[in-house]
Amino acid sequence: MNRTSFELLILGSSSASPTSSRSSSAQLLNIAERFFLIDCGEATQIQLRKFKAKFQSIDHIFISHLHGDHFFGLPGLLSSMHLLGRKQTLTIYGPENLKSIIEAINKVSETRLNFSINWVFTKNQGLNLLFEDKKIEVYSFPLKHRIFCTGFLFKEKPLPRKIDKYLLKKLNISVADILLLKNGLNVTNQEGQTIQNKEVTIDPDIERSYAYCSDTIFNPKLKDYISNVDLLYHESTFLEEHADRAKKTYHSTAKQAAEMAKKTNAKQLLLGHFSARYSDLDLFLNEAEPIFKNCILAIDGKKIKI
Numbered sequence: 001m002n003r004t005s006f007e008l009l010i011l012g013s014s015s016a017s018p019t020s021s022r023s024s025s026a027q028l029l030n031i032a033e034r035f036f037l038i039d040c041g042e043a044t045q046i047q048l049r050k051f052k053a054k055f056q057s058i059d060h061i062f063i064s065h066l067h068g069d070h071f072f073g074l075p076g077l078l079s080s081m082h083l084l085g086r087k088q089t090l091t092i093y094g095p096e097n098l099k100s101i102i103e104a105i106n107k108v109s110e111t112r113l114n115f116s117i118n119w120v121f122t123k124n125q126g127l128n129l130l131f132e133d134k135k136i137e138v139y140s141f142p143l144k145h146r147i148f149c150t151g152f153l154f155k156e157k158p159l160p161r162k163i164d165k166y167l168l169k170k171l172n173i174s175v176a177d178i179l180l181l182k183n184g185l186n187v188t189n190q191e192g193q194t195i196q197n198k199e200v201t202i203d204p205d206i207e208r209s210y211a212y213c214s215d216t217i218f219n220p221k222l223k224d225y226i227s228n229v230d231l232l233y234h235e236s237t238f239l240e241e242h243a244d245r246a247k248k249t250y251h252s253t254a255k256q257a258a259e260m261a262k263k264t265n266a267k268q269l270l271l272g273h274f275s276a277r278y279s280d281l282d283l284f285l286n287e288a289e290p291i292f293k294n295c296i297l298a299i300d301g302k303k304i305k306i
């Protein structure tokens with residue numbers, strides 16, 4: 001059986017200034033047909049159109065911090081959602097000041113959105129549960145940047161055990177007991193025999209996870225929040241030759257991102273938020289791969305299956 005979708009689309013991979021081939025930070029994560037927009041740099045709505053993502057199916061937007069390259073696309077996206085007749089509530093997770101910015105824009109432009117916004121404010125401490133449903137949990141965690149900034153952790157909840165339907169019938173197990181089996185319990189069949197869970201079920205797929213670490217200085221404390229993820233996005237604004245600049249501006253180098261992937265025992269590392277000064281992105285891989293083998297580059301339009 002095919003697993004449910006868990007796929008990331010890169011919408012923007014540039015740092016402060018966009019380039020002709022790299023837009024500002026934004027990603028679209030699809031987990032089981034729930035669409036999460038992560039950061040919303042300038043031109044995000046154009047990128048969504050360009051890469052054929054349906055933006056009215058986005059019900060949750062996560063903003064890491066209030067530097068323009070992470071949210072300047074939000075007023076435009078909200079306006080287009082409104083003009084295209086959106087009615088369903090949109091939840092925006094981010095710093096508290098974001099609400100006043102959006103409200104001020106709507107006030108001066110005398111815009112009354114057709115849909116309501118549910119605001120969830122991120123906090124400066126620990127792992128905070130922002131969203132959950134029966135399949136997914138999303139947390140924020142603090143990053144170390146020049147201004148208040150959080151990362152986001154997306155996790156599938158543990159999946160139920162898989163049942164062998166043929167055996168279920170053969171052993172005369174009632175349909176009502178399926179839930180017990182899925183939860184790992186033994187059951188009694190219609191002849192009164194105890195059926196061991198192991199006889200009719202197999203282990204479920206291991207739950208998948210994605211951690212998004214936008215702007216941050218190298219911070220070993222991240223290990224407390226995001227160990228063992230399947231995919232770690234860690235900013236790598238600079239190469240080591242500009243390590244001083246990285247430190248001064250609270251950003252990281254590709255080498256530091258690789259060290260973080262190693263420290264947190266990630267399975268794969270996604271590098272992004274590249275400074276506009278670099279045109280050859282392979283230099284980032286060359287720097288990261290000797291430390292952490294499984295690295296990929298965020299390229300606008302790239303889809304990554306987790």
Ligand SMILES: [Zn+2]
Pocket residue numbers: 015016025067069070215273
């Ligand atoms: Zn940034």
Ligand SMILES: [Zn+2]
Pocket residue numbers: 065067145215
């Ligand atoms: Zn920033």
